[in-house]
Amino acid sequence: MDSSINWDDLPKVSGRPLEGITEHTAQDVQQAVREVDERLNAIDPDGTVSRNFIDRFIAMGLTRRDFIKWSSMMTAALMLPPIFESRVARAAAVSTKLPVVWINLQDCDGNTESLLRTSDPGFASLILDTISLDYNETVMAAAGYQAMDRLNEVIAKHKGQYVAIFEGSLPLGNNGTFYTTGANAETGISLTKRVVAGAKMVMAAGTCAAFGGIPAAQPNPTGAKGIGDGLNIPVVNISGCPANAINLVGTILEVVMFNDNPALDRYGRPLWAYAHRIHDNCERRGHFDAGEYVLNWGDTAAQNEWCLFKMGCKGPYTYNNCPQVRWNQQVSWPIRAGHGCIGCAEPNFWDTMSPFEQPLGAKVYGSALGIGIDASANTVGEVVVGAAVAGIAIHATATWIRDKQSPGWKNPQSKDIPPKPPLNQ
Amino acid sequence: MMAQLKRFTIDPITRIEGHLRIEVDLDPNNVVKDAYSSSGMFRGIELIMQDRDFHDVGLFAQRICGVCTYTHYRVGTEAVEAALGVQIPTDARIVRNLLHASLFLHDHVVHFYQLHGMDWFDVVAALSADPEKAAAVALKYSPTPYNAGAGTFRAVQERVSALVASGELGPFANGYWGNPSYKLTPEQDLIMLSHYLDALAVQRTLAQAMAVFGGKNPHPQSLVVGGVTSIMDIVDPSRVAEFLGKMQSGAQFIQNAYLPDIRMIADAYIQEAKSGEGYGVPDFMSYGAFPLDNIPWPKGAMLFPSGVFNRNTQMVTDLNADQIKEDVTRAWYQGPNEGVYPGEESTIPDYTGYEADGALNRSGKYSWIKAPRYQGLPMETGPLARLLIGRARKDPLIEKAMTDFERSVPRGFSPDEWYSTVGRTAARAVEADIIASQVGAWVDELAANVGQGQTQTYTAPSNTSGEGFRLLDAPRGALGHWIRIENGRVTHYQAVVPSTWNASPRDHKGQMGPYEASLINTRLAVANQPLEVLRTVHSFDPCIGCAVHIVDSKGAEVARFQVDV
Numbered sequence: 001m002d003s004s005i006n007w008d009d010l011p012k013v014s015g016r017p018l019e020g021i022t023e024h025t026a027q028d029v030q031q032a033v034r035e036v037d038e039r040l041n042a043i044d045p046d047g048t049v050s051r052n053f054i055d056r057f058i059a060m061g062l063t064r065r066d067f068i069k070w071s072s073m074m075t076a077a078l079m080l081p082p083i084f085e086s087r088v089a090r091a092a093a094v095s096t097k098l099p100v101v102w103i104n105l106q107d108c109d110g111n112t113e114s115l116l117r118t119s120d121p122g123f124a125s126l127i128l129d130t131i132s133l134d135y136n137e138t139v140m141a142a143a144g145y146q147a148m149d150r151l152n153e154v155i156a157k158h159k160g161q162y163v164a165i166f167e168g169s170l171p172l173g174n175n176g177t178f179y180t181t182g183a184n185a186e187t188g189i190s191l192t193k194r195v196v197a198g199a200k201m202v203m204a205a206g207t208c209a210a211f212g213g214i215p216a217a218q219p220n221p222t223g224a225k226g227i228g229d230g231l232n233i234p235v236v237n238i239s240g241c242p243a244n245a246i247n248l249v250g251t252i253l254e255v256v257m258f259n260d261n262p263a264l265d266r267y268g269r270p271l272w273a274y275a276h277r278i279h280d281n282c283e284r285r286g287h288f289d290a291g292e293y294v295l296n297w298g299d300t301a302a303q304n305e306w307c308l309f310k311m312g313c314k315g316p317y318t319y320n321n322c323p324q325v326r327w328n329q330q331v332s333w334p335i336r337a338g339h340g341c342i343g344c345a346e347p348n349f350w351d352t353m354s355p356f357e358q359p360l361g362a363k364v365y366g367s368a369l370g371i372g373i374d375a376s377a378n379t380v381g382e383v384v385v386g387a388a389v390a391g392i393a394i395h396a397t398a399t400w401i402r403d404k405q406s407p408g409w410k411n412p413q414s415k416d417i418p419p420k421p422p423l424n425q
Numbered sequence: 426m427m428a429q430l431k432r433f434t435i436d437p438i439t440r441i442e443g444h445l446r447i448e449v450d451l452d453p454n455n456v457v458k459d460a461y462s463s464s465g466m467f468r469g470i471e472l473i474m475q476d477r478d479f480h481d482v483g484l485f486a487q488r489i490c491g492v493c494t495y496t497h498y499r500v501g502t503e504a505v506e507a508a509l510g511v512q513i514p515t516d517a518r519i520v521r522n523l524l525h526a527s528l529f530l531h532d533h534v535v536h537f538y539q540l541h542g543m544d545w546f547d548v549v550a551a552l553s554a555d556p557e558k559a560a561a562v563a564l565k566y567s568p569t570p571y572n573a574g575a576g577t578f579r580a581v582q583e584r585v586s587a588l589v590a591s592g593e594l595g596p597f598a599n600g601y602w603g604n605p606s607y608k609l610t611p612e613q614d615l616i617m618l619s620h621y622l623d624a625l626a627v628q629r630t631l632a633q634a635m636a637v638f639g640g641k642n643p644h645p646q647s648l649v650v651g652g653v654t655s656i657m658d659i660v661d662p663s664r665v666a667e668f669l670g671k672m673q674s675g676a677q678f679i680q681n682a683y684l685p686d687i688r689m690i691a692d693a694y695i696q697e698a699k700s701g702e703g704y705g706v707p708d709f710m711s712y713g714a715f716p717l718d719n720i721p722w723p724k725g726a727m728l729f730p731s732g733v734f735n736r737n738t739q740m741v742t743d744l745n746a747d748q749i750k751e752d753v754t755r756a757w758y759q760g761p762n763e764g765v766y767p768g769e770e771s772t773i774p775d776y777t778g779y780e781a782d783g784a785l786n787r788s789g790k791y792s793w794i795k796a797p798r799y800q801g802l803p804m805e806t807g808p809l810a811r812l813l814i815g816r817a818r819k820d821p822l823i824e825k826a827m828t829d830f831e832r833s834v835p836r837g838f839s840p841d842e843w844y845s846t847v848g849r850t851a852a853r854a855v856e857a858d859i860i861a862s863q864v865g866a867w868v869d870e871l872a873a874n875v876g877q878g879q880t881q882t883y884t885a886p887s888n889t890s891g892e893g894f895r896l897l898d899a900p901r902g903a904l905g906h907w908i909r910i911e912n913g914r915v916t917h918y919q920a921v922v923p924s925t926w927n928a929s930p931r932d933h934k935g936q937m938g939p940y941e942a943s944l945i946n947t948r949l950a951v952a953n954q955p956l957e958v959l960r961t962v963h964s965f966d967p968c969i970g971c972a973v974h975i976v977d978s979k980g981a982e983v984a985r986f987q988v989d990v
Binding site: 056104105106107108109110111112113114116117119122123124127128132133134136137138139140141142143144145146147148149150171174177178179180181182183184185213214215217218219220221222224241242296297298302303305327328329331332333334335336337338339342350354355356357358 | 434435436437438439440441442443444465466467468469470472473475477478480481484485488489490491492494535539540543548584585587588593595596597598599600601622625626628629632633635636637638639640641642643644645646647649651652653654655656657658660667774776778779782783880881882883885954955959970
């Protein structure tokens with residue numbers, strides 16, 4: 001298959017609708033659909049690529065129905081209107097054109113492992129049909145200088161066209177010597193700069209690459225930072241510890257469909273995945289509003305799946321789509337397993353969200369400060385009406401603060417759309 | 426008369442967790458005469474653990490590794506329980522074992538196919554195989570081979586051929602295809618390639634199994650000091666059945682694909698097994714795995730017993746944790762040469778870098794990995810160690826599994842052949858099968874307890890200070906976490922992990938670590954293609970993110986580094 005598409009020759013799609021987040025009219029949606037179709041037609045003029053892709057998919061023992069199911073799930077996750085379902089399917093098919101280079105820095109491989117868990121299309125489809133995973137040390141056959149040669153070849157050949165995905169933080173301390181790779185002991189700083197230089201887009205997979213994560217937690221022995229922060233470049237941050245495979249694959253599809261970075265929040269995270277707090281969509285939210293809390297691990301309240309707020313759940317301060325997309329093909333997610341959220345998608349969560357089993361109390365937190373949450377939960381106690389009112393007040397406060405926050409570094413290319421208050425207010 | 430040796434550096438070693446460099450010296454016949462193992466990545470997790478609330482230890486420790494995910498979570502949490510004297514309820518122990526079982530099966534399947542497979546099978550050669558013949562070959566190694574019809578094989582060929590034809594090989598680019606050290610026939614290659622793709626689906630199912638009681642994978646989130654949180658899943662029969670069903674799909678794959686494929690490899694690579702290629706050090710160590718009662722370690726019964734075993738004497742001895750020391754003579758840390766007990770260790774980074782041309786400094790320090798030693802000796806740890814120790818302890822289950830495997834290899838497999846790269850890889854599959862065979866009984870035990878109203882999953886800790894350790898085997902081998910807690914806060918933390926034992930550099934006596942020792946006399950069939958070196962190093966299943974460690978240095982300042990980019 002020809003992978004020499006020049007992305008710069010393809011139109012970008014402006015005004016990507018985000019269901020429930022951006023204001024858009026039916027005309028806006030139609031306009032976006034027209035532009036996406038135009039783009040997909042430019043990549044795959046007669047539809048052969050898509051047809052072959054679905055045929056291969058079916059040859060692997062999956063059905064057309066499986067594929068449609070996956071596209072509609074993905075469309076919903078991307079917060080796109082249903083009219084995009086067939087476009088998402090097609091984007092998955094033509095994204096063979098997208099060369100991907102994946103670099104592991106100060107990592108634990110959790111994000112590579114998370115990507116391995118992707119489904120419909122699974123990882124096999126992803127690497128054989130969907131993307132060209134040209135460099136990933138965890139799965140690639142070549143090692144040593146044959147691996148390094150491969151990297152150099154890919155970044156030269158696909159200059160300006162490849163997506164660079166980083167996993168793990170970048171250690172800047174001691175002249176970068178806490179990370180060296182290759183026969184010449186190149187530092188992570190040098191490697192990252194080389195790879196970033198020719199990338200069409202830079203993605204950080206997981207909280208370490210996005211914000212520094214655990215290596216950057218106090219006392220940060222190696223001077224670790226996230227990629228964007230460390231090199232002061234725009235990065236699309238797919239945070240989480242690890243990042244959910246849906247958010248990784250969804251972002252890749254988004255690039256194929258719109259030929260543009262997704263709309264991002266102030267921390268460079270795609271709004272489609274990180275616009276709402278865990279707390280906003282939590283299945284146990286009703287118990288929070290009713291003042292029904294788990295007070296000890298394994299107590300009757302825990303068996304009845306009451307709210308984990310008093311066990312230290314950081315759902316009210318954490319932006320991610322776990323409650324909607326869950327984990328491992330919707331099998332579960334931490335709150336369903338009876339453990340509070342630890343805020344793993346947020347910057348500095350190891351320091352700001354810990355101790356993980358205690359409510360934040362008076363701790364000040366940088367993104368959406370849940371002012372009054374702790375106080376109201378404790379004083380309102382079991383008064384149902386009061387709790388419901390408090391819940392609304394909390395939402396209002398947190399959302400207001402989020403809008404008023406002065407942004408940190410900002411991605412100059414992002415369309416920074418202030419989120420609307422969630423619908424349940 | 427010393428022939429001129431040629432240095433050959435392999436960095437990055439791919440298809441592992443983490444960052445590993447192997448440097449070997451080759452003689453004119455491309456035979457390895459000297460070997461060095463080094464890691465070039467350091468994070469400092471133990472330093473970061475300082476002063477944290479003890480409840481959080483497991484979650485921090487878990488991030489040591491996303492492949493061993495859960496292992497450090499469990500052992501870190503249990504180290505806290507040991508330090509504070511917490512006895513967890515029986516149901517919590519069973520669920521922790523079930524989660525661990527899902528990790529072992531997942532890890533072993535992914536290791537063999539995704540990480541290690543391409544050392545044994547040739548992707549490109551598989552494309553020239555006859556699918557009909559391949560279907561017949563598969564029947565030679567299993568009466569019920571997994572997804573092994575001619576139609577499946579043809580579809581796999583077409584799929585991968587399309588990739589090759591496009592010139593975009595993705596992960597298969599620059600492999601060592603066509604190297605004469607590949608011993609499988611094209612039909613056998615095709616079976617392996619097909620199962621490589623099947624394994625990607627199976628590992629997803631096994632990860633889902635972990636998510637049932639763990640909430641997610643990687644990095645599950647349902648363990649707390651004193652027990653587990655997933656009580657709703659434990660008391661819900663449909664959730665328990667969901668877990669069991671997913672584990673059974675994994676077990677089926679292990680019986681009908683993984684084990685038969687290992688038989689096929691042992692058959693094809695029998696010369697390598699007989700010559701002991703990849704055999705490293707004579708001493709093997711295991712802390713044991715899967716506690717079967719509530720009696721504290723090391724007295725309690727375990728599915729895999731603990732001990733230290735020597736190949737030459739064939740003797741197994743009981744383990745004494747006091748005899749473990751970490752030597753830093755050749756690692757980038759300061760500390761006394763003969764090493765220190767992990768509960769006492771106190772070291773700080775001492776980075777001395779590389780030679781001017783980027784080579785390892787062989788006369789000095791050359792790795793971020795320390796050199797753990799037991800009674801002053803390097804130890805191999807992992808599935809092979811667990812089986813050898815189980816057999817030496819006359820464990821009937823382990824003895825039978827090993828004997829069954831020996832008999833099932835068409836060309837035969839003698840007890841001596843376990844001491845090789847082939848044997849190390851076979852041990853992992855045999856172990857996976859043993860674990861898979863026990864899961865049903867553990868689930869029944871859990872269901873019976875719940876049925877009788879025994880639903881306690883948590884014991885609250887009553888102390889906030891103490892010190893202790895937890896030693897338990899992870900998929901890759903012996904894992905220990907040592908901890909001291911004062912007034913609810915961590916004041917000392919140290920992990921000594923399987924890959925630290927296996928990937929260790931030399932020590933103050935000059936003794937090589939197991940990776941280094943196992944490479945000596947390995948011959949490369951093609952100069953500059955390190956296929957045979959990768960095969961042996963991969964057989965240990967390296968996990969280098971885990972292996973690199975530092976301890977708190979009591980009172981020592983952590984250097985603040987100048988950051989300039």
